[in-house]
Amino acid sequence: MRSLVHERREPGELFGPRFSLFADMLAVGLAATVASLPLITAPTALAAASAVLRRAIREDRPVTLGEYVAEFRAHGPLSSLLAGVTVFAALTLVVLDLTLARAGLPGARPVSWALTALAAMGVVLALRAAADPEAARGWRPALRRAATRSVADPAGCALIAAAVGLCVAFLWMLPLLAPLLPGPLAFAITAVELRTEPPSDEG
Structure with missing residues (x-):
């Protein structure tokens, strides 16, 4: 794909489409931050963000709040809650396991590293599923497709992991950025997925 956004600036326009x-x-x-306040809705909030940004990139048009709300509702409340509960239950389990692994037990260090790697792979897989354009039709098929893409595109997994690391670093350096970070993260995972898709017919 030659460019995510076509450069087209009207006469007198100060900022181009990229801005x-x-x-x-x-x-x-x-x-997405507001939609994630109940916490268990965070996966759906990120998936909706990715969907509207995908359309904005593909169709070169601005995003509206109504479009985001419609996309959020399209994922369905029940599946959203189940996805959120599953994600946070998995994170809680990993945190508990890491705590036990670091409690001075024999073999704690390799177990800690293994769990950290497992958690990182799980986060990348969940993010790729959230960026799936068909995620609104079901999280399980989206996860299966995300796993297939991850095997076929390990470089994409590395890019998403790097994006997550950057978001964590920004959050650590300047916590006030927290409400804005879901946007760049959704954009990053969407760009990673779009780079392997065929270009649109628009030129």
């Missing part, structure tokens, strides 16, 4: 996309990304990040 508009950047502003949309931050606005979507704020919307």
